[in-house]
Every structure is written in C-alpha cells, then in structure tokens.
Amino acid sequence: MKQRRLLPFLTIALLSASCHFSANSIDHVWFYTYSESPQRDLTPSSFLECQKDGSYTRDFGQFDYGTWRLEDHKLYLTDHQRHTSIYPIDMSKPKEMQLTLREGSVASFERQPLPDQKNNKDPFSLENNRWRIPADHKESDPEIRARLYNHCRFWETYFTWALDNEVSSIDVRSTPTCIKIYGNGFTLKPLNELPAAWKTCFFDREDCQKANAIIEEIFNTRNIAWAHTDNKYKLFIGAFQQMETFLK
Numbered sequence: 001m002k003q004r005r006l007l008p009f010l011t012i013a014l015l016s017a018s019c020h021f022s023a024n025s026i027d028h029v030w031f032y033t034y035s036e037s038p039q040r041d042l043t044p045s046s047f048l049e050c051q052k053d054g055s056y057t058r059d060f061g062q063f064d065y066g067t068w069r070l071e072d073h074k075l076y077l078t079d080h081q082r083h084t085s086i087y088p089i090d091m092s093k094p095k096e097m098q099l100t101l102r103e104g105s106v107a108s109f110e111r112q113p114l115p116d117q118k119n120n121k122d123p124f125s126l127e128n129n130r131w132r133i134p135a136d137h138k139e140s141d142p143e144i145r146a147r148l149y150n151h152c153r154f155w156e157t158y159f160t161w162a163l164d165n166e167v168s169s170i171d172v173r174s175t176p177t178c179i180k181i182y183g184n185g186f187t188l189k190p191l192n193e194l195p196a197a198w199k200t201c202f203f204d205r206e207d208c209q210k211a212n213a214i215i216e217e218i219f220n221t222r223n224i225a226w227a228h229t230d231n232k233y234k235l236f237i238g239a240f241q242q243m244e245t246f247l248k
Contacts, residue, residue, distance in 0.1 A: 026050045026068070026070060026075070026089075026091065026097065027050050027051060027052045027114065028049075028050065028111045028112060028113065028114055029047060029048070029049045029111070029112040029113065029114060029115070029124055030047065030048045030049075030050070030097055030109035030110065030111060030112070031044065031045075031046070031047050031109060031110050031112060031171075032044065032046040032047070032060075032107060032108075032109055033096075033108045033109060033110050034107075034108050035101075035105055035106060035107040035108065036105055036106050036107075037105045039101070039105065039107060040061070041060055041061025041062070042060060042061065042107060043171075043174035044171040044173075044174045045059070045171045045173075045174035045175040046058075046059055046060055046061070046174075047059055047124055048060075048109065049114070049122075049124040049125075050068050051114070051117075052114075054067050054068060054069065055067055055068070056068040056077060057124050057125060057126055057129065058077070059129075059132060061197070063129055063132035063133060064079040064080065065079065065080055065126050066078045066079040066080050070089070073088060073089055073090075074086055074087065074088055074089060075087045075088075075089045075099065087099040087100055087101065088100040090106075095110060095111040096108055096109070096110060096111065097109045097111065112165070112167060113165045113167075115157070115161045115164075115165075116161075116164065120157075121157055121160060121161070122157065122161075123154055123157035123158040123160075123161050128150065128153055128154045128157050129150075129154060130147075130150050131147045131148070131150040131151040131154065131201060132176070132201060133201075134200055134201055134202075134203075135147075135201065135202055135203040135207065136203070137203060138203050138204070138207065139202070139203055139207050141210065141214075144202075144207060144210050144211050144214065145214060145247050147201070147202075147211070148211055148214060148215065148247050149244055149247040149248065151177065152240045152243040152244045152247065153240075153244055155177075155179075155236065155240045156236075156237055156240040156241055156244065158170065159233045159234075159236045159237045159240070160233070160237055162233055163231070163233040163234065163237070176195050176197035176198040176201065177189075177195075177198055178194055178198055178211060178212055178215060179215065180193075181236070183232065184226075184232075184235070185226070185239075186236075186239070187219070188212065188215050188216050188219055189212075191208075191209060191212055194208065194212070214247075218243065218246045218247070222242075222246050224239050224242050224243070225238075225242065226238070226239060227239075
C-alpha cells in the first residue's frame with residue numbers, strides 16, 4: 001500500500017519539476033540586466049541567444065558563436081574556434097538567468113522569446129551580425145557598404161522581432177553603431193562620438209571614416225520616407241529597409 005501511494009506522488013513531483021524546467025529553459029534570448037560588480041564589457045544590449053538545436057550567438061563585448069550545453073549546473077559555450085567558456089548557472093528565478101563570470105562576479109540576464117528562424121528574421125543570428133566581426137584586411141568600398149548593409153539589416157530585424165513579440169521596450173543606445181537613434185528619427189554620429197566597439201569592426205581608422213562618409217552621403221542625397229504611424233517599431237523598420245536599398 002505504501003508503494004502504491006508513493007508512486008503517484010513521485011510521478012507528480014517529477015512532472016512538476018519537468019514543467020518548471022521547460023518554463024524557464026535556456027533556449028531563449030537573454031539580455032544582460034545587472035551584476036554584483038561593474039562589468040566593463042556588458043551593456044543593456046549584451047545578449048546570449050541559445051537555440052534549441054544547441055547553437056548559440058552572443059555579444060559580451062565581443063561577438064562569437066558556436067554550440068552550447070548544460071551539465072552539472074554549468075553552461076558550456078564552445079565557440080567557432082573551439083574555445084570553451086564555462087559559467088556556473090542559476091535559473092531558479094522565473095524568466096531570469098544568473099551566470100557566474102570571471103572572478104566570481106554574478107551577472108543577471110532577462111529572458112526574451114526566440115525570434116522567427118524563417119526568412120532570415122533573427123536579429124541575433126550569425127547572418128545578421130557579420131558586421132560585428134572585425135575585418136581582418138583592408139576593405140574595399142563595396143565590402144564596407146556590405147558591412148553597413150548587414151548592420152542596417154540587423155536593425156530592421158531587431159525592430160521587427162520586438163514588434164512581432166510585443167516586446168515593450170528595447171535598448172538602442174548601447175548597440176555599437178554609427179547611427180544615433182531618436183524617438184522619431186535618426187542621424188549620423190560624428191567621428192569623435194563613435195563608440196569604440198563600432199570602430200573595432202573596421203580594419204583601421206580610414207575604413208571607419210569611409211563608412212561614416214557613405215552613410216553621410218545617403219543622408220545628404222537620399223530622401224527617407226518616414227511612415228505615418230505612431231508605432232516606433234514600424235517607423236524604424238521602414239526607415240532601415242530604405243537604408244538597405246540605398247546601400248545596395
């Protein structure tokens with residue numbers, strides 16, 4: 001009799017634990033929120049995307065991608081160069097993940113839904129973040145334009161993801177970029193205001209200056225038709241789509 005009573009109880013307990021894990025599983029997008037001590041490389045735009053197929057992309061001050069796995073309450077990230085980073089992980093709080101970084105500092109991340117993987121709509125994918133990978137050679141003008149095109153494509157998919165998933169607000173100030181985004185438009189950042197993380201995308205200062213010159217030429221000679229809408233996401237989706245057309 002005792003065994004018959006205990007078995008259903010164990011079954012219910014295991015099902016509850018399984019549901020809890022599923023509700024707060026790691027296959028989501030995670031954005032940095034805060035940490036116990038200041039983190040120089042982490043900003044509100046720092047993200048980690050863990051896909052259900054075991055792949056990941058992230059930007060913790062430097063963009064990388066590879067495969068992930070969980071084992072013994074630790075997250076293993078093996079990048080494309082086969083270097084593995086190991087982070088003790090705590091997912092006991094709903095919609096929150098805590099990673100223990102170097103020197104024992106704990107950083108918290110907030111969960112967001114995974115983007116649509118169809119039709120290259122994922123703003124966190126490798127394909128939409130090639131602009132973040134530093135150039136390893138002096139780039140030609142077409143290569144710089146392609147880098148800028150990819151950057152604008154990131155912005156388009158970023159705003160689309162927020163719109164489709166009803167994300168109430170997204171950070172636009174911490175992302176490395178030469179474009180300063182306002183509530184109802186954008187402008188080009190002067191060279192002396194470009195973030196260091198944006199400059200390091202280019203092979204040298206001259207290529208970075210060329211990129212600014214290309215965007216400046218578009219702003220000066222092309223007319224961006226801003227959508228008549230109160231939805232900020234739709235406003236910028238349309239604007240960056242036009243920027244992509246001008247950069248082709």
